[in-house]
Amino acid sequence: MDFPLIDAEPIWLSLQLAGVTVVILLALGTPIAWWLTQTRSRFRVVVEALVALPLVLPPTVLGFYLLILLGSHGWVGGPVQALTGSALSFSFTGLVFASTLYSLPFVVQPLHSAFESIGKTPMETAQSLGASRLDAFFSVITPLARRGYLTAMVLGFAHTLGEFGVVLMVGGNIPGKTKVISIEIYDRVEVLEYAQAHILSIGLLIFSFLVLVMVYSINRRLPMQVT
Amino acid sequence: MDLLEAKFKVNYPEFNLDVELNLPARGVTVVFGPSGSGKTTLLRCLSGLEKAPSGYMKIAGQVWQDEGIFIPIQERKIGLVFQESRLFPHLSIQDNLLYGYQRTHPAERNLQLGEVAQVLNLEALLKRRPEKLSGGERQRVAIGRALLTSPKLLIMDEPLASLDRQLKAEIIPFIKRIENKFKTPIVYVTHSVNEVLQLVDTMVILKSGKVENIGSVEEVFSDVQSRDAVGDEQLGAVLETLVLEHDEEFGLTRLDFMGQVLHVPRQNIPVGQSLRVHIHSRDVSLSIASPAEATSVLNILRAKVEKVGVIDLKGYSVDIELDAGGPILATITRKSLATLNLQPGQPIYVHIKAIKMVHHSASGE
Structure with a gap:
């Protein structure tokens, strides 16, 4: 059997999209997750629902x-x-925008639970030692939440890589601009090129599986605690 | 003299705190009281972790809270130590110790890592991680970390509560040493009478959010009003004595208390050192006549009756407040009181049947 040629462009585009989206999501998800941990506002549930x-x-x-x-x-x-x-619409930037919204819960939720499990005391302790809240956030909270960050990054990346419906609606199917792996698979199946569809699909399947194994092994290890 | 003045009013639905304190900003002051009495809330207000809606606080001439003024915790020169060490698990011991130091203005750094590490015996631990340390070591690091911010006030909230007896005994000398060496005033919360006797100079007794009693350890332990707070079995006297000499022949150590002599079993403490002793009110008996030659009681002090307590006709005993150069409380039977016919001002002989040494370890230098 001939080794079917696969087009690398959709793969590269997917990786770029997922990478850019994760960076934006971390910047956006951190303040949202922190706010959810700290706030006593009654809008909290509204924001939580919107994110989810x-x-x-x-x-x-x-x-x-x-x-x-x-x-x-x-x-x-x-x-x-x-x-x-x-x-x-129908642009890479549009895809990034859409992916950011679509993958938001996958980043905010791990961060939120990481911040929750850290509790109030490390912040209070850092402040009592003279750190401002911002300083304490970066010098104490972020390092303590690093497993949450790792989980958030991995999930956000994988979820963006796997999206289909939103991308198709917003981005269409423009080679080199908006045609990502999941859409390429759909295209191959449409034209009955099952071999190429297989290669891409099995690649995505294995990747997703490995990602989840990684996430669960991150979460299995108990969070660091010193009393 | 530096003072710590504080006045807080907090009204929670289930709890009210209403305290006014005027304390010397030196030595160790304990906040003592049952759980729910407001100790932790008071500490949170003092430290600025909590903002009492109506409050005033001034320490060593600096106002930290008043109408329209609230210095946030990170700008207060305060060190906090809790029951749990709260070390940062992602930092080495050295980085934990330096966390606050690096955030203290260089001009305000009175203490350096080297001396603090030496006093708290942390030198060998600096490169290690918090999870590799024992509970007692962690607590010493937490104390050191707080000290390295050069605080004007060190607040300790039951710092020894989670440690076993041996570790407690290991840390107490360090706290005493800090107070001696660095002159940092300490406000200390504890349930333990033992810790109070070993560490404390001034006591504040809280009950249901109010100050019930305040005074030196000597005053509080001989005050009938403290009975509930410190426990009946602890009430009596705390006396500051000096080691006079050792009597090797009889295995005794003689102590000087305000010019009078007390005998205790031979102590391994150098002559001239101070030693705090604790006496229960029920181990004190009284006589009017000069003590008979033939008595097995070694410790007899001359004193004066200050006040005869309220006679409870249902009970059989009554408290007598005495002055022997320091306050002593005696609990005698009503029958004895009738026999002796004690009156305020009357000179009296105080027989002390048992003395407990408080192992004050200021000598740990």
């Missing part, structure tokens, strides 16, 4: 609204088009 929404929403619903939002007449897409000349 992509978990239960059909990707097409999210994709549909994002398409409207990011399109040339959308609240986000319109101003962006006015500024840059092109809307966000």
Whole structure:
């Protein structure tokens, strides 16, 4: 059997998308997760529900609204088009935007539970030693939450890599711009090129499995504690 | 003299704290009381972890809280030590010790890592990680870390409560040494009478969020009002004595208490050192006449009756407050009181049947 040639471009694009999305998600997810841990506001549950929404929403619903939002007449897409000349729908930037929303719960939740398990005392202790809250956050809380960060990164990356519905709705299928692995697989199956679909699928399957093994082994090890 | 002045009012649905304190900002002050009496809330207010809606606090001339003023905890020169060491698990012992030091303005650093590590005997531990240390070692590191911020006040919330008896005995001398050497005033919370006797100069007794009694250890332990707080079996007297000489022939050590002599079993403490002793009120008996030659009681002090306690007609005993150069409380039977017919001002002989040595380890230098 001939070794089927696979197009590396969708793989590369997927990795780029997942990488950029994870970086944005960490920057965005950290303050959200920290706020959820600290706040006594009654809006807390609202924010929690909003963050978790992509978990239960059909990707097409999210994709549909994002398409409207990011399109040339959308609240986000319109101003962006006015500024840059092109809307966000059917672009890599649009995909990053969509992926960030779509994978948000996978980053916020591990961080939130990591911050929760750290509790109030390390922050109080650091402050009593003269650290400002920001200083204490970076010098004490972040290192203590590093397992949460690792889990968040791995899950955020893997989940972005595996998305399909939202990407298809928002990004379409433009080679080199928005055609990521999951869509490439769909394309191959459409044209009955099962061999290529297999290679990509098995690759994604193994990758996802390894990622989950990694996440569970991170979480199995007990969090560091010294009383 | 430096003072610690504090006044806090906190109203929670289930708990109220209403205290006013005026303490010397030196030595060890204990906040003593049953759980739920407000000790921890008071400490949280003093440290700035909690903001009492109505409060005032001033230490050594600096106002930390007043109307419109609230210095946040990270700007207060305060060291906190808790029941758990709360070391940072991701940092080495040295980095834990230096965490606060690095965040203290160089001009305000009165203490250096070297001397603190030496006093607390931490030199061998510096490269290690917190999880590799024993409970007692961790607690010493926590104390050192707090000290290295050069605090104006060291607050310790039951720092020995989670340690076993041997480790407690190991740490107490270090706390005493800190107070002697660095002159940092310490506010200390504990349930343990033993720790109080070994460490403390001033006592604040809290009950249901209010100050019930306040005074020196000598005053509080001879005050009938402290009966509930310190326990009936602890009440009597705490006397500060000096070691006069050792009597090798009879295996005794003679102590000087305000010009009078007490005998205790031979102590391994150099002459001239101070020694605190603790006497129970029920181990004290009284006589009016000069003591008979033939008595097996070695320790007889001359004193004066200060006050005869309220006679409870249902009970059989009564408390007598005495002054022997320091306050002593005697609990005698009502019958004896009737026989002796004690009156305030009356000179009297105090027979002390048992003396407990408090192993004050200021000598651990």
